[in-house]
Amino acid sequence: MLWAAQLHAFAHGIAIDDAVVMPAQDGAAYAVGSVTGYYAPLCERAPALRHVRPVAWQRTALPRAAVPSDLHRALETSLRVCRIAHHDAAARVWAVATGGADPGYDGVPEALVSELPVGG
Secondary structure (H helix, E strand, O other): OHHHHHHHHHHHHOOOOOEEEEEOOOOOEEEEEEEOOOOEEOOOOOHHHOEEOOEEEEEEEEEHHHOOHHHHHHHOOOOOOOEEOHHHHHHHHHHHHOOOOOOOOOOOOOOOEEOOOOOO
16 A cells, blocks of 8 residues: 555645655666646556656756765655655755755754655
8 A cells, every 4th residue: 555655645745846856776866856747647658657747857967975965864765755854855955956055954853754644
């Protein structure tokens, strides 16, 4: 049932303008972008490519070394669709992806990863 929860989160738990971080298959880089549209099932595609959300990619090969090291564990979660809340991860990765410096984190520690809500 994990696949059903993940599909539901992908279709209904992600909002337009949410940041997206996707690891490269070889683990050496990340693609970073923002969601620009709604979920669409494309039944004519191969099963692994049927579920899509349009994304405007800001960086398609942000080197893993450019991402703050304290965020690596959170970004490499086994969940495919999740909210990364650890140490302001979204804002920090976005800053680095858009050519800025990591603003760092000075707050209270949080959970590394949380699942997106499944209810709809």
